[in-house]
Amino acid sequence: MTKTMMLLLALPATLVALPAAAQVMAPADYVAIAGASDLYEITSSRIVLETTTDPALRRFAQMMVTHHAKTTADVKAAAAKSGVAPPPPALNPLQTELVAELQAESGPARDAAYIAQQKTAHGQALAVQKAYAKEGTAPALKAAATRTVPVVQSHIAMLMKM
Amino acid sequence: MNRSIATQSAHGLLGLALLTTSAGVLAQSSNSVNAPPPPPPPAVSTAPAKPAADMQAVLDAMAALGAQPIERLTPVKARLQPTAADGAHAVMRRQGVSTAPDPTVTTKDIAYGSDAMQYARVYRPAAAAPGGAPLPVVVYYHGGGWVIADVNVYDATPRLLAKQLNAIVVSVEYRHAPEAKFPAQHEDAANAYRWVLRNAAAWAGDPARIVLAGESAGGNLAVATAIYARDNRLTAPLHILSVYPIANSDMTLPSKRDAANAKPLNTAMLAWFGHYWAKSMADMRDPRIDLVRADLHGLPPTTIVNAHIDPLRSDGETLAAALRTAGVPVEQRTFPAVTHEFFGLGKVVRGAYDAENYAVARVSAAIAR
8 A cells, every 4th residue: 555545544534533632721821811801891991980971881881890890809719719829910911002092082982992892802701701611620710700701791781782 | 727726726625634634633623712723834934025014013013912823822812812903003092093983883783693693783874864765785794714803803894884885884793613613604694694685674774785795704705695695596785895805725825825924814824713613624625615616607796805915815816717707797906015904904004095995986886876
């Protein structure tokens, strides 16, 4: 049998090879990403609360501050149970830029920029929480992610009406 | 000619198969967003062409925002990466330009299916008089290789089209891979098209004046949905606007070599996307993906926009040739010194401004009564 034929015969077997094991984010990674996401939510919501005159948006932003402070505390407690001692949450460069963009806007433009940013950020937050809730390796953090998923989903449902 | 294309394709596909199977992983992964990336294809030393200074500024801003190579990430991490739209916003802020959405276009999110991802953002020109003549309707599909990005990331183009065409633009979200693999995206695109035809009148749109549009993976969906509409005897779109579509699975095409190391899209990312959206190698040969080998007869007049520094440039160029062979009126333009994702960045990139004007003029002529 020629080498080429062997290669061709070997191919289908390779094609049905089982997918490699999941490459779930490390517990400390999850804690840092979730913490940064909450911090961005709280920071951006406080900026819009400084200026907005829209009562519905004000209620939403206040709810974001409350809910995301709660999820931060939840993840922090779960991190301690999981033996993860993360540094305090910090914004990543993209979140820092998003905050600067909100600060650069005023009036209704800031409200609109805030809503647009929230829609993107909540989609990303849901992706992170669902991913860790599904396959996370630290049980306490996995439970925290599972509790956070419906919270983020409820925010997304509200944002769809905005 | 068809035969030589087919042979070339088989060779290219095999190349892709070998690239993605070299570590025992198929161009197939689990449905997990934590599934590891495929082994990267062998490095190619070809340097891409140099972007114009204003395009480079957007790429530099993406890097400054922390953009990592997508092809080395899991899907969930890839979805957190800064996008070209983020880079453009950073440049706009530095230039003192507002990043807030243009308020002369309003939006409403509406579900078209039971999955959370099956919704659409309906853009409407705020100035359109209530009770006025029905507006033309553009059905738009966003890009992101069917794995990353969403309607939020791709806000610029639908907003611009709504304003400049004085049209309703329906930007369709769809289920993403790897959670839902091919053909879930094509099924959602087709179902959303049917849904738009049923609902356009209720939104003061004209269901007889429809345009299909999309960028990148969405540029593919626009053409694939036009084929679906033809085959299912649905109202045909008046025009297709396909911006740098995925349209040719041959991995040996010139642009997949000369733009192999381009940003923000490189050839390795194309294999990475395929690893997550495809169930099998056969999916890559499916005519809904490999549009150049689909039956293209009877499709509406089409405009294809490409960027020169883009591994998908040859996809657009070969799709234009295939459409022409099938007798479809088609115009294709490759814009110089710009990269993938340039379309929609017209506020900060001159080449994008030119491409947007070109596309708007083409669609505008098609929908004029």
